[in-house]
Amino acid sequence: MALWGGRFSQAADLRFKQLNDSLRFDYRLAEQDIIGSIAWSKALVTVNVLSVAEQQQLEQALDLLLQQVQADPAAIVNSDAEDIHSWVEQQLIAQVGDLGKKLHTGRSRNDQVATDLKLWCKAQITLLQQALRQLQQMLVETAEANQDAVMPGYTHLQRAQPVTFAHWCLAYVEMLARDETRLQDTLTRLDVSPLGCGALAGTAYPIDREQLAEWLGFAAATRNSLDSVSDRDHVLELLSNAAISMIHLSRFAEDLIFFNSGEAAFVELSDRVTSGSSLMPQKKNPDALELIRGKSGRVQGALTGMMMTLKGLPLAYNKDMQEDKEGLFDALDTWLDCLQMAALVLDGLQVKRARCQEAAQQGYANATELADYLVAKGVPFREAHHIVGAAVVEAIAQGKALEQLTLAELQKFSPVIAQDVYPSLSLQSCLEKRAAKGGVAPEQVAAAIEQAKQRLC
Numbered sequence: 001m002a003l004w005g006g007r008f009s010q011a012a013d014l015r016f017k018q019l020n021d022s023l024r025f026d027y028r029l030a031e032q033d034i035i036g037s038i039a040w041s042k043a044l045v046t047v048n049v050l051s052v053a054e055q056q057q058l059e060q061a062l063d064l065l066l067q068q069v070q071a072d073p074a075a076i077v078n079s080d081a082e083d084i085h086s087w088v089e090q091q092l093i094a095q096v097g098d099l100g101k102k103l104h105t106g107r108s109r110n111d112q113v114a115t116d117l118k119l120w121c122k123a124q125i126t127l128l129q130q131a132l133r134q135l136q137q138m139l140v141e142t143a144e145a146n147q148d149a150v151m152p153g154y155t156h157l158q159r160a161q162p163v164t165f166a167h168w169c170l171a172y173v174e175m176l177a178r179d180e181t182r183l184q185d186t187l188t189r190l191d192v193s194p195l196g197c198g199a200l201a202g203t204a205y206p207i208d209r210e211q212l213a214e215w216l217g218f219a220a221a222t223r224n225s226l227d228s229v230s231d232r233d234h235v236l237e238l239l240s241n242a243a244i245s246m247i248h249l250s251r252f253a254e255d256l257i258f259f260n261s262g263e264a265a266f267v268e269l270s271d272r273v274t275s276g277s278s279l280m281p282q283k284k285n286p287d288a289l290e291l292i293r294g295k296s297g298r299v300q301g302a303l304t305g306m307m308m309t310l311k312g313l314p315l316a317y318n319k320d321m322q323e324d325k326e327g328l329f330d331a332l333d334t335w336l337d338c339l340q341m342a343a344l345v346l347d348g349l350q351v352k353r354a355r356c357q358e359a360a361q362q363g364y365a366n367a368t369e370l371a372d373y374l375v376a377k378g379v380p381f382r383e384a385h386h387i388v389g390a391a392v393v394e395a396i397a398q399g400k401a402l403e404q405l406t407l408a409e410l411q412k413f414s415p416v417i418a419q420d421v422y423p424s425l426s427l428q429s430c431l432e433k434r435a436a437k438g439g440v441a442p443e444q445v446a447a448a449i450e451q452a453k454q455r456l457c
């Protein structure tokens with residue numbers, strides 16, 4: 001029977017029931033609903049709705065239900081209850097009889113669902129932060145093992161200046177570290193309890209909402225009941241956190257897909273995260289990475305979808321808001337899976353150093369070095385830039401690298417060029433010169449690895 005049967009003389013149309021029911025996805029809030037219900041039963045003692053003995057009986061029954069739910073969460077969906085809140089209440093009444101019917105006094109599913117979802121979000125944030133840290137740790141380990149793997153760095157997907165594989169790894173550590181702090185910021189704002197706000201106007205029982213919030217592990221109770229039951233900012237923020245981080249993972253995936261291509265061949269992916277072709281026997285496809293890149297799309301979609309759902313909703317609760325869960329659950333599951341998958345990809349990744357080095361040597365990645373060399377000899381940078389451009393054109397015409405031009409050939413572009421130009425054109429020198437904070441110089445990278453390790457330990 002529905003929770004609201006008294007007002008109705010006709011049963012709901014089955015098609016409406018199917019559209020309206022949310023149990024098939026909100027069963028995931030079962031633990032939170034039970035924990036919230038236990039706290040609410042304690043609050044009802046303080047306002048003399050329940051006796052201590054009654055509360056203990058309810059709490060025992062709810063504890064038992066919690067154990068059942070933890071053992072087999074999916075079993076819940078076999079019920080035809082409308083949603084998880086109705087389900088918990090039904091189960092309670094089945095266990096303890098009429099006493100179970102007292103639990104909903106002064107409470108609404110509106111403050112209940114808001115509370116359950118916030119509790120669920122808090123638990124999820126912990127899991128996501130752990131996964132973000134594990135991936136950062138894996139990136140730092142990969143960086144440590146590849147400090148001397150020189151490869152081309154790109155802008156516009158044109159070889160620009162040499163970098164190291166370690167430096168590339170650390171770039172992603174920075175992105176993920178920001179994702180971690182974004183989650184922390186989100187947590188700070190969402191950590192206020194809506195329980196005790198009733199349907200929209202507050203509860204009619206003089207409950208100490210701050211104490212209730214504390215029992216549930218929230219930092220405080222919310223300040224306005226209308227806002228409390230209609231606020232889904234935390235859903236938007238988490239979806240936004242997920243969307244941004246999935247963009248990072250998508251770029252990570254794209255970089256590695258390119259590095260793994262036959263054209264670049266800088267890395268080889270492990271068999272554990274690749275698949276073959278049903279037709280072409282030679283193929284080893286980077287499916288894990290392509291899926292990370294592809295799944296980033298649905299997460300962006302979930303964020304947009306939720307923003308559109310909330311836009312223009314009148315205060316306070318509206319059933320539209322039931323649409324918050326599927327997108328959020330899917331987006332956060334996807335994000336967590338992709339973080340774990342990215343770590344697995346790094347686990348078996350092989351960097352092909354000789355090939356990376358060879359590519360770094362091609363493509364005139366040391367042209368800036370030649371310009372800096374001229375600057376050191378007193379040529380203004382703009383002029384030096386022009387001179388080197390002309391030298392590159394000549395080198396391309398001869399099919400040579402800059403350092404393969406003879407001194408006489410180089411001097412045609414500028415008389416200040418001397419024999420000492422050659423060491424400054426080496427890859428090593430290109431790297432070593434970039435020793436200001438955040439640069440690719442080996443000592444900077446080593447220091448960055450140390451700092452990241454300390455932060456992550």
Ligand code: ARG
Pocket residue numbers: 022026083109110113317319321322323
């Ligand atoms: N299943 C609902 C949801 O997820 C619970 C709240 C229902 N409230 C109501 N007044 N119908 O939003």
